[in-house]
Amino acid sequence: MATVELTKDNFNDTVDQQGMVLVDFWASWCGPCRMFAPVFESASERHDDVVFGKVDTEAEQELAGAFGISSIPTLMVVRDGVVVYAQPGALPEQALEELIGKARDLDMDQVRHQIQEQQSSAQ
Structure with a gap:
């Protein structure tokens, strides 16, 4: 499966669905982003059950800002609408x-329970 270009218009519809979505926040001028791109694309071809999306932080500054993206590439993993991983850096x-x-x-019921506990203790 090819990667999907994510914009502010389709981002929520894409990541709020059931299943797993990997989001690569990148920019064309970023050397590490260009090095990570073929790794990300290759993984997208091996995992048909996962949506692989790319956010061009130059074109989608509002979206990148909403997620506090300050270093690129940043990889975000969303599972069943829940962000379970978000870290900068190009992965091998x-x-x-x-x-x-x-x-x-991941046991997503357990993840949701942990999130609820954290939110309750923060109040």
Whole structure:
């Protein structure tokens, strides 16, 4: 599956769905972003059940700002509408595969419970 260009118009519809979405925040002038792009694209071809989206931070500054993106590339993993990972840095292929595996293995009921506990204790 090819990567999907994400914009402020389709971002929420894409990441709020059931399943897993990997989002690559990038820019054309960013060397590490260009190095990570083929790794991300290759993974998208191996994982048909995962949506791979790219946000051009130059074209979508409002979207990048909404997520506090200050370093690129930043990879975000959203599972069943919940952000379960968001870190800057270009990952090598093996590390990306491990991350996808770990995200698949998450018990999302437990993740939601932990989020609720954190929100309750913060109030």
